[in-house]
Amino acid sequence: MAAWHTAELTVIGRVTVASNVTLVCAVPTSTDTDGAPLRVVYKPVRGEQPLWDFPNGTLAGREVASYLISDALGWGVIPETILREGPYGPGMVQRWVEAVDNHTAQGNRLDLIDLVPAGAVPDGFCEVLRALDPAGNEVSLIHADDPRLRRMAVLDVLLNNADRKGGHALEGADGQVYGVDHGICLHSEHKLRTVLWGWAGSGVGQDLLDDITAFAKALPGQLADALAPHLTDTEIEALADRTQGLLDDPVMPVPRTSRPIPWPAF
Template identity: 80%
Template sequence: MGGQDGFHGGELTVIGRISTASNVTLVCDVDGAAETPLRVVYKPVRGERPLWDFPDGTLAGREVASYLVSDALGWGVIPETILRDGPYGPGMVQRWVEAVDNHTDQGDRLDLVDLCPPGAVPDGFREVLRALDPSGNEVSLIHADDPRLQRMAVLDVLLNNADRKGGHALEGVDGQVYGVDHGICLHTEHKLRTVLWGWAGQPICDGLMADVTAFAKALPGPIADTLARHITDAEIDALAERTQELLDHPVMPVPRTARPIPWPAF
């Protein structure tokens, strides 16, 4: 997929930095055989801020491992992600997602994850919780009741995603829904923190569970061998256990910690 456009080996040229990111996150163009440079996100390992509860390996490695799980499931939730060298050393490189702009001169449209007045949840959305905005007004945190987003929510359960913020769910101009920022996933202990709780306690559809079943059968072989380059054996075993738990009880989990939603939520 990446050979002709230089994704794996083309020179990275930094064109900007995402200043809101916790770790150094650079936007780059990749020079390759294609006439138009490929845009990517590059997170050098040297720019990572150490986390006390994720001591094993790098956050970049976890991003790559998360992509490998998404890819093995056949879901394409996470854009192609690799570990390669760049201008600031080795790091995660991920294909850029061209996202839909819901806020234009022609009017605003709700994002996949958004806020609305309490009691005014629009059709096609699910309420997650009610809270106070910075001005002290009550608002509802909502997300789209969209099968593309629900697939991401199931993936987060498998990945044990500790940081699914609203801004990490992107609606691409190609009609797909993508998840980004998976640096704190795949821990052995329960860490699930997400804004996608709207399906909590509800059965997972047969189509998604068929993919999870196939993944569970394939995981102990080449998939585990590939993951072992990025996460520990204990973390791979924990992934297998979470997968089996979902097969045994194909229902979206309910929050079980005091902090089930990341902060900030966007």
Template identity: 70%
Template structure:
């Protein structure tokens, strides 16, 4: 994992002092926007202290930060770079997850009127080539469609979610950065040993996983038998690491994206 400043050993995200700039109030867990600073160098980041995690009935208490870091390590081991750099470190409210901030066209004031990669629109205005996932009614009783782009950057995220067993891929968790990359955030409820896949990215359901992605997964499967498994076992349970191995082997044996199989295949809310 390269430091933000390759010419020296300064790692601002890991060692800089964290100053809280604000809180993302729509998040269910304490999610703080911070600035890490050391020797005049700064980096914007998101800090989620473990003490701010809300208890869940199906995930052990105090494990969400570790799951975020484990998900990042998996994305990096695949070579996909889907998840922004994510680490565990101490902060103003104790240990927690710290993740590099993703600047988007919207936060940069450049979005304009174009659709996000995952969005909602009237059913008669779904762009050609986009996937329509479901229809519902908005607060005014108007019919709307939940849609997402047929974009290879988003497809890679969908495949990653299958491996991670992501229980919470909301539309707002897929961010198109100003650098042109597409990033996924909020991976606190991933890597459960039981099937819990809930996502808005069902557009590729039933389709085969492409050759380049499959080659990356094959290399990843080999890494799971080396040091990577030991690193993951420090963040999630051994049973969950074994389940990750099974999901990886199953996808290699039958490289087809799964179909929705539960009564609640989409997280709520969807954004």
């Protein structure tokens, strides 16, 4: 067990744009690779706003369940996430991701998910839709045609992620791409809302299917037991159905609802 799983958390800031209480904490007794105190994100259960369409369990529990699924697949998309006590009671605690700032440190490069003038889609990117920005200018919502991001999109299908915003995909300073904010995932009914529609209708890819096949075999055992404290039996069964459905028809889904993208998109 890592030291930060039980060590005291010291609140050093709050993410004010989050809809639920989201605190940044330092773990003084643990250090990151650069020797600085380890940082984590802490979302206490008591700070969650009730959601009528996610009445069961907690958002914190769904974040932990999402991490367990990502970890079981061997994809490492979601940073390590646990449920533990904190300064304001039990909550989700997740390792902090140090993200690249493409608009400063990298010479004003595009982010993995970004906006460009309408139709001005650069090579290596997929156009998702066109819309108007707050100033009334027509823009294209795009995302990188990047295998790291594609893997996240496939994970979102399995998780039935209802809230994959642009700001929830982080390009880490370590070169990995991470997904955060998985509190409204794993519903038994279809809820997929994402900005990662650029691969809709395309094949999943055999490398990912091999991992999904192994996951499908592992799910009914210890993994289901680990998910049970956080999800209902119906939700675990729906996860198994989505997994098998993707294996039976290994094609990325197309939007099925009138609101396939979360709002706001970032």
